[in-house]
Amino acid sequence: RGWLGEGEWNGYIPFEELPIIFNPEQGWVADSNSRAADASVPFRVSDDYSSPWRVMRAYEMLEGDELHNVSSIADVQTDIHSAQAKYLLERLLNIPMRTDRAKDAMALLGDWDFEMSADRSEPLLYSAIELALQQEIVNPNAGPAASIYPNAFRLANALEDESPWCDFGATGERESCADAVNSAVEIALDALER
Numbered sequence: 001r002g003w004l005g006e007g008e009w010n011g012y013i014p015f016e017e018l019p020i021i022f023n024p025e026q027g028w029v030a031d032s033n034s035r036a037a038d039a040s041v042p043f044r045v046s047d048d049y050s051s052p053w054r055v056m057r058a059y060e061m062l063e064g065d066e067l068h069n070v071s072s073i074a075d076v077q078t079d080i081h082s083a084q085a086k087y088l089l090e091r092l093l094n095i096p097m098r099t100d101r102a103k104d105a106m107a108l109l110g111d112w113d114f115e116m117s118a119d120r121s122e123p124l125l126y127s128a129i130e131l132a133l134q135q136e137i138v139n140p141n142a143g144p145a146a147s148i149y150p151n152a153f154r155l156a157n158a159l160e161d162e163s164p165w166c167d168f169g170a171t172g173e174r175e176s177c178a179d180a181v182n183s184a185v186e187i188a189l190d191a192l193e194r
Helices: 053-064 070-077 083-092 100-110 121-145 152-158 177-193
Strands: none
Touching: 053 070, 053 083, 083 100, 083 121, 083 152, 100 121, 100 177, 121 152, 121 177
């Protein structure tokens, strides 16, 4: 809330105390706007980090080969595999769908290789379902913390063990996570059809 003046800078972290990594044992450093400094750093570096999916994928690719070259590093930079989609779908695919179109949609996602190719229907379908889940499950319960951006960690946690997050509240009956997911899939399919 910069317009209020409450969070003004009050100085700089001394250069000698800035987070640093030099010649790491694995021989490489990877980052993707994720949290680069862990909790052992005594200063508040930022609260605005990207989700760790891209950097986790970079680590996976970099650890896969002992030696890298320009081509293999270019592969890391241009990778379109979605670890986020894989993480969330591992949970969603276990939930029985109730309509034929929802069953067909989830079967399509069940055969997907998690590559976010622009010419494939699976990335679009996954993104629509993820957004509908955010709007149906997380945002109604999140209050001021609601977001237009889906968070796969939060969504997966909300679906664990018949979480109270799945209950729509307004109906007067307790809905299950299966109810919430089926509703979100139908909303996503309706939006895509429109």
